[in-house]
Amino acid sequence: MDLSPHTDLDVADLHPAVGDPALNSMNFLNEVAQRYPDAVSLAAGRPYEEFFAVADLHRHLETFRAYLADDLGYGPAQVHRALFQYGRTKGIIHDLVARNLAVDEEITVDPESIVVTVGCQEAMLLVLRALRAGPADVLLAVAPTYVGLTGAARLVDLPVRPVAGGPAGIDLADLRAQVRRARAEGLRPRACYVMPDFANPSGASIGLADRRRLLDLAAAEDLLLIEDNPYGLFHADGAGRVPTLKALDTGRRVVYLGSFAKTVLPGARVGYLVADQRVRDADGTVGPLADQLAKIKSMVTVNTSAIAQAVVGGALLAHGCSLVAANTRERAAYARNLRHLVDGLARRFPDPSPVRWNVPAGGFFAVVSVPFPVDDALLRRSAEDYGVLWTPMAHFYDDTAPVAALRLSISAVTPGQIDTGLDRLAALIADELARSPVPVARG
Amino acid sequence: MDLSPHTDLDVADLHPAVGDPALNSMNFLNEVAQRYPDAVSLAAGRPYEEFFAVADLHRHLETFRAYLADDLGYGPAQVHRALFQYGRTKGIIHDLVARNLAVDEEITVDPESIVVTVGCQEAMLLVLRALRAGPADVLLAVAPTYVGLTGAARLVDLPVRPVAGGPAGIDLADLRAQVRRARAEGLRPRACYVMPDFANPSGASIGLADRRRLLDLAAAEDLLLIEDNPYGLFHADGAGRVPTLKALDTGRRVVYLGSFAKTVLPGARVGYLVADQRVRDADGTVGPLADQLAKIKSMVTVNTSAIAQAVVGGALLAHGCSLVAANTRERAAYARNLRHLVDGLARRFPDPSPVRWNVPAGGFFAVVSVPFPVDDALLRRSAEDYGVLWTPMAHFYDDTAPVAALRLSISAVTPGQIDTGLDRLAALIADELARSPVPVARG
Structure with missing residues (x-):
């Protein structure tokens, strides 16, 4: 040097x-x-x-402790182990996250398909790390794109190709064209990243008909969709909410990324992913993609802080697992x-x-x-x-x-x-x- | 497919x-x-x-809140922002970590050289991600090796080459031979990973004289050392402790990895790294390697949970920042x-x-x-x-x-x-x- x-x-x-x-x-x-x-x-x-109050942190911790003791029947040693020790790689509030998805989003998932992550950022990194198997792999992303997605892709050497967004949230003809162009170049488009609700930064949303078309296109082109939904609860008018892609996903085409940063608090750094895609392992066994992502997580952060999960878990429990109600x-x-x-x-x-x-x-x-x-x-x-x-x-x-x-x-x-x-x-x-x-x- | x-x-x-x-x-x-x-x-x-007690979590949180308010003079809005919001990428307890290193380890570092991480595992990943610049880069690691190091290296496509450990903790002649062999093969050994105190898994420790020789060798061969020290406080005999490599490091050869998992609690998932190496940026400005690692962290976990940091910070404050005293x-x-x-x-x-x-x-x-x-x-x-x-x-x-x-x-x-x-x-x-x-x- x-x-x-x-x-x-x-x-x-x-x-x-x-x-x-x-x-x-x-x-x-x-x-x-x-x-x-x-x-x-x-x-x-x-x-x-x-609306932040320090007392809420103590209250949420105590709510979660009481849930472990009273609802799950944990003895004091088990409570200590759950809160203080290393924990399950996929997280300890997966059941509560699954309940939240059922209550607020009409998404039904096996809690075993959920990985609780250190914010949504880690969830992105895990998914992109897994999908970048070799130099021919590329990611598609609706442009303009959240910079955290682009940054995570850089860390795993995964090129990102833009798909036109526009006022409708995604230009489906351009998505199809980009998939085909990449394949014609010998590349393998692994997934398309999209934020269908009130996107960061565009503010655009995808309508219900286009969501269905997007899922059909993903099936026709054999493409995964990575749906990032940090803002979905915060609709501003009387029209109400549109179902998420994951709620409409009957073919396990969607990896869903969730965040508690905007709905509980950023300081916990707790997010999650839902990856119910069935993966065939080298030995022929089949399990959810979440299990493969958990292996990666074990080498990124081991597991998400139990204390941070407890605070978020307590906040969920305080509102019957509805963040719509909490917000x-x-x-x-x-x-x-x-x-x-x-x-x-x-x-x-x-x-x-x-x-x-x-x-x-x-x-x-x-x-x-x-x-x-x-x-x-x-x-x-x-x-x-x-x-x-x-x-x-x-x-x-x-x-x-x-x-x-x-x-x-x-x-x-x-x-x-x-x-x-x-x-x-x-x-x-x-x-x-x-x-x-x-x-x-x-x- | x-x-x-x-x-x-x-x-x-x-x-x-x-x-x-x-x-x-x-x-x-x-x-x-x-x-x-x-x-x-x-x-x-x-x-x-x-010795775990749920009351300690509440007590540590309150100790840290009081420190923000009373010692640092934060008003209520600033306290809320520090505990609830997104925070500084390099962490909010860096001053306390620096004090701990001074008190317990006689390591003097600028707190700006510290990145607080999601456990020591994330610290490893950040360092290895930064050092793996291209396909010629390899890592050396004393064998047998902590599996988390090997796993993190896999995630960033960085080959790991073993260096003989043996009863003295490291075979310095083999380290020199491995460095030279790698270079003869056209490879670039970026660093050697070593756990000098009561290593996992071997239990071996490196003596003081060999620590000095290792630092000299690193300087002579222009090699970084990655020192991982999760167990250093826990000496079992009357002989007391040997200074860490970082305490002996006068040439900024050592990137130091610390963990609070064994000295405070695993459930916080808080660790840190010290990276005071001076890096020249593309625009000619020079700053600590910690700043480059923080950029990577911003795309892995954004920042370490403020709540988890507060619990660890409170535990440090409760014992004058001495984990020797706390343990x-x-x-x-x-x-x-x-x-x-x-x-x-x-x-x-x-x-x-x-x-x-x-x-x-x-x-x-x-x-x-x-x-x-x-x-x-x-x-x-x-x-x-x-x-x-x-x-x-x-x-x-x-x-x-x-x-x-x-x-x-x-x-x-x-x-x-x-x-x-x-x-x-x-x-x-x-x-x-x-x-x-x-x-x-x-x-």
């Missing part, structure tokens, strides 16, 4: 992922947020904080904020305007399109000179083409902060329009 | 790690333990359970058990005997050598017919050669259980000696 005396390693000597934009994107966004703590953040996707106040706050954002945009950019935005049916995010490129330099200027943070949509595309759009989040702010943030954003956009009136391609 | 109608995938379509012995080893051992719950287990490496009772129990095991072996296999064992200076494990191969079939018979569990040493070698040794653990049993277990083991060995008196090679 040719190093200056002050360094021990060169980043070029490390796995290429550490230099990849996908892994540096979050770092950059966090750094900007930390440098401008007084800016109004329409960037943060973390959940609403108003009545939160859902109302998010719906109120999303309406406030969309109404605020309409007031500040009345027709005719070169500024456009979508009107999501729920979730945390909306996308604003502007007639100029939105890059990291503009975000820095927005933070420094205008006091408002948002997320350049370019971070969610896996190429370097300019993107003329930004993501706004409503999850961790008040209506008053939304107003202040939008006023500042409108000032920034007005100044930018005065500077560069030239339209650009991607919106 | 050519599948029978009842399966969706074939294991051959998944990453080869899932079929690897290293990943199936723990599964097999757990399965045997579950099938024979009434057998005495001299296999389990989990910590002593007698007085535990250390005495392990030392008593280890003496009881070694004395019990001596009584049951008096000289002259073909059965031999080492006398570790501490830790959880000792190795018994016998004059016949010890395989999984023998373990099953031991569990079924003799009612005693132990671990075949073959699981800790990365090849298929027969191994005539087994590992005994004293960490989760009473002296009475050790007596019962040894009586049963002696009966098994006597029967085996009667069946197959032929000596085999590796002991």
